[in-house]
Amino acid sequence: MAGSTFGTIFKITTWGESHGKALGVVIDGCPAGLSLNEEDIQLYLDRRKPGTSNISTPRKEEDLVEILSGVFEGKTTGTPISLIVRNTSQISKDYSEIASCYRPGHADYTFDQKYGFRDYRGGGRSSGRETIGRVAAGAVACKILSQLGITVSAYTKSIGPIEIDPAHFDKDAILTTRTAMPDRAADEKAVAYLEEARKNYDSAGGVMECLVQGMPAGIGDPVFEKLDANLAKAVMSIGAVKAVEIGDGIAVSQRFGSENNDPFCPGNGRITKMTNHAGGILGGISDGSTIVIRAHVKPTPSIFKPQQTVNTSGEKTEIKIKGRHDPIIVPRAVVVMECMTALTILDTMMVNMSARMDYLTDFYKK
Amino acid sequence: MAGSTFGTIFKITTWGESHGKALGVVIDGCPAGLSLNEEDIQLYLDRRKPGTSNISTPRKEEDLVEILSGVFEGKTTGTPISLIVRNTSQISKDYSEIASCYRPGHADYTFDQKYGFRDYRGGGRSSGRETIGRVAAGAVACKILSQLGITVSAYTKSIGPIEIDPAHFDKDAILTTRTAMPDRAADEKAVAYLEEARKNYDSAGGVMECLVQGMPAGIGDPVFEKLDANLAKAVMSIGAVKAVEIGDGIAVSQRFGSENNDPFCPGNGRITKMTNHAGGILGGISDGSTIVIRAHVKPTPSIFKPQQTVNTSGEKTEIKIKGRHDPIIVPRAVVVMECMTALTILDTMMVNMSARMDYLTDFYKK
């Protein structure tokens, strides 16, 4: 079906394949009157670009965004914002071998099963380049949220066995370390770990974490549209994510209730919690504490070691993947997680504006 | 917003509060011609009823379902199926204290923040009784899937530190042990653990696992509507779930690619995988292996130990929760996980029927 649309009011539709002419996104439902230019978006796209260090792919991707519609005299008009990024450095011949066999850990086989055939160049629509549209749209959502006093911030929490030390949390490091870790010591170790993996023609996984700060209480819905349920979907929809946690996540299943409940307490003129095991969401609705989400990312499936597989005729064969591939997805994926989180939060907040009768009477009778 | 509707084609809408007159669900988009009667549904509802053992609440809930529409001469007509369960044993006075203060770990505070007030009786819409509608609808989805050769089966994987031993997996035990564990030895230990928790006026958490067997390859969508993303949402929307894993889940973040990739191999006339770390989904689309999902459930927030909290005026107070509460949610929640999984799988399969041009021409030109 139509799987490339996300959101109810702030609704985005992404398009484009790894080796097509371009990739992009249409944002529909963006509020009118937001100052917006290409730099606002480019800043985010640059964070998902392959870097120059040897832990990310040496591919050169310019990924320059162009605004095609929806902005007039520097402000959003409320009508669809079409954003496009031209593909410039894709070389199709690199990928010709994979047309005839199925790479383990990739979507080649499942695309063939679903659609009857596939655009095999660079993974086609299942390529990580698909996230360009998400990030371009997410940049807009982040800009809106920041004007509402809300900050969304994702970073690398661990790579393989190397974890950041929360005591040394350094926010600035997120944008400057090669691993997007907010801890320079951990970054050093992680880079060494990844270099080792690369030497072994192998790849590594890791964990991303995202914080939403400044969130008002009362946002989200009970039952199926719980805020945590929508965040889980948003984050699990990022390729290679295999688990999503909210707050203390998997740890809660081994706790007693008396350890896990967060006591409420009076705060500065409002109610707060003494702890935040819940990760800022109770009953699917934000409680005013920081929202905490974690995503577990599998190692890049493209490895240079020979692997056993089958060809498209179902016969046993061996594949040796060539080309340019990151030994890890996480450092470039944190901005994708940040964007998917921002898109979810913003859409939920827009929907929330009619939750009470007095909101409607205040809005329409003034 | 309207958070009580789930699904695109097989669409369900649940309603009802803990202490209202009734709870129910409307199933819209159910295919015509399915044999269906109340027993088909009651079987599933009975699995979420509080049992008689001392590990579940001694509340007596009959929870008898009545079909009000959409079935004629024993078959579904294709029009909405309305299912209702009357509330019979709810006693409002049990809950009167909680009107004036916020229970830690519950949605009292967030509901007040969102809606301005709340139905405080038994948690109102945030009560676990809300899942009656999900289970009634899920029973119908399970019946349809079984006719397509697909089995969905959930069970308790662990309670606190007590885990089942996969070597002793006993499917029959799921429906007969007090813990819904498919391992009688683990069940014994878990029951002892829960009794200890109860004696301490405390509660426990656990892990549920769900398997989808017989799943065809090629079901699901790339990008936002990935099958695993929708499963994550479906399962995270169950109250008290704080983490969702697909396949090997959190374990993948510490692996190398060469360990985590599942090699393809020729099977009985079709392509299979030598391992199933991926949990049956690649690129958001089923690969024909068993789909594996796990959910981490927090301890029941209602505990009998005194807890610090605030009242609705924001002043510090202490709460001692009374009444009847399960020391653990998991054993009664496994059927909810099974149902949410089935609803997601079925809806995705229905949407999938127009994925290829030849599907349309075969269907309409025969």
Next chain:
Amino acid sequence: MAGSTFGTIFKITTWGESHGKALGVVIDGCPAGLSLNEEDIQLYLDRRKPGTSNISTPRKEEDLVEILSGVFEGKTTGTPISLIVRNTSQISKDYSEIASCYRPGHADYTFDQKYGFRDYRGGGRSSGRETIGRVAAGAVACKILSQLGITVSAYTKSIGPIEIDPAHFDKDAILTTRTAMPDRAADEKAVAYLEEARKNYDSAGGVMECLVQGMPAGIGDPVFEKLDANLAKAVMSIGAVKAVEIGDGIAVSQRFGSENNDPFCPGNGRITKMTNHAGGILGGISDGSTIVIRAHVKPTPSIFKPQQTVNTSGEKTEIKIKGRHDPIIVPRAVVVMECMTALTILDTMMVNMSARMDYLTDFYKK
């Protein structure tokens, strides 16, 4: 598919057949804090009940509504409102003949084609009784709109060739005349016309008109979700409606632009229009003038004259419809049109609350 759900934020799902146990609706997304009781809704349901005059069916339908959820201490809680109306006077044996043949002008044949079989009792889901859910939900929408200063009012504009005289428009007559005409003289003529039709074992059609007064300017969307497009869908979805007009409707196609354009002019501190050919909507967005919609309704297809048709085996046969049928649908359908209009307007207004950046900052930063 799931055709029984309507609306984006104020979302309703109706269910029930003519001769099932009950009919009803679930309203999800109703703002919290609205005073609501059964009388608010019964008032609207009573307007669609068959009356006592001989121009409507002598069936006795009590159609008493019961609120099952979503209201606590007299106010809506923001969670789903489930409304039920029990079927009490349906006698299935009246309709047994139609099981084996297709009534002209009815949905018997098309239901069989779509679903493979049908609930033939009283038309099943295609019966006019299906509108009970629409009216019950619409009553809630109307109550909300009235608190925003908006009045929605539908009436019979013509029956066969008998038309109301706008010069004698009498609003009170809508609720008291047998035809729901706001003109007692026209009502007299129309009743005579209908009696004549009934004597001839025949039925008649007519035109309904609906006005939305007090509407703010700026509500609606460009392109596909134009307010007039959604109103057209809402009204065309009422059984037997075969044409929908906005403002001057069909008349515009024979006009010159200079006749049809409505000049803007300064009003009481705001901009108004000197005429209202447009019917209150320009470019899909309300312009602050009265919204005017008309619906053309076909004659009741159930007539007592013998009609030629085929049986379910495709063989030629003759049918003589028995039982109790209105000679005209219009007088009972005006309240349905009013309700569908109100549901559309309210949902559009709720969605509109995030149309501008300053709406968001005003709402979230205060």
Next chain:
Amino acid sequence: MAGSTFGTIFKITTWGESHGKALGVVIDGCPAGLSLNEEDIQLYLDRRKPGTSNISTPRKEEDLVEILSGVFEGKTTGTPISLIVRNTSQISKDYSEIASCYRPGHADYTFDQKYGFRDYRGGGRSSGRETIGRVAAGAVACKILSQLGITVSAYTKSIGPIEIDPAHFDKDAILTTRTAMPDRAADEKAVAYLEEARKNYDSAGGVMECLVQGMPAGIGDPVFEKLDANLAKAVMSIGAVKAVEIGDGIAVSQRFGSENNDPFCPGNGRITKMTNHAGGILGGISDGSTIVIRAHVKPTPSIFKPQQTVNTSGEKTEIKIKGRHDPIIVPRAVVVMECMTALTILDTMMVNMSARMDYLTDFYKK
């Protein structure tokens, strides 16, 4: 809200303004394996281009479409198809006057009311150029339908008082006459009528009709998603349409039931109807007869006669519209109606594939 997305499974999202850089559409949910190239689409776009005769605007619009994604080796891949048309001949200075006042019959005022400001160049998003995306997507829908044996065909039925004579229906004339009338004699008269209007600095309205032939019975849904309701929305969403009729439409309100009912009769191995007053739809579901829809279009609001209006400060003023404007919208809009109809029909047919249990078992158990 997000008003630029249309469809449930075959889902399109359009974007672009009259004087932006480009306009386009993303088609998501197109079945894989359809042969598709730019010529398939250009053919339809050329039908909505301004012609060379003096009844349409002398603007030169090339409107060349480019496929940016979703097609690989000449076939659709099942992933989003992004189509773009660059704006080349738009000259912004032509439109600078309208920035400061509200054109009667246009959306200038309502856009300002909704969004706080507007892109005033050429009407921005409310321009007829918005339909480029609809037509590009509709061309794809038409191609798919034609492979299922279904033809969608729209034409001009009348212009002002000049109506086509059904006895002289000439299908070829639709694509060759300046008015898109299927009757060359009527075309002559209509052209003269329009030239007269133009000389008077005025504009004219007309009626479009669309036929869907080869439609299988059983497509559509009861209640809110009736096929006719969705067609009404689709067609009413086209700018300047003020009324929509299905089958005999407005005529039915003056008929008796015995005149209006279509008797069923045995056909060539299937059931047909002796007449088609219903226009091919009964109870919201197709009956296998030709589907007939009509749309009444208002005269172009841009006329060269001076008109009274107000400026953006609410003060009285006079406007004399300059530039290049069609004296009638209808001849260029018929292809838009054809496309909106095709999009609606195709989406409904895709959704319909899971209407019965045996459809599912046939599909998944083969």
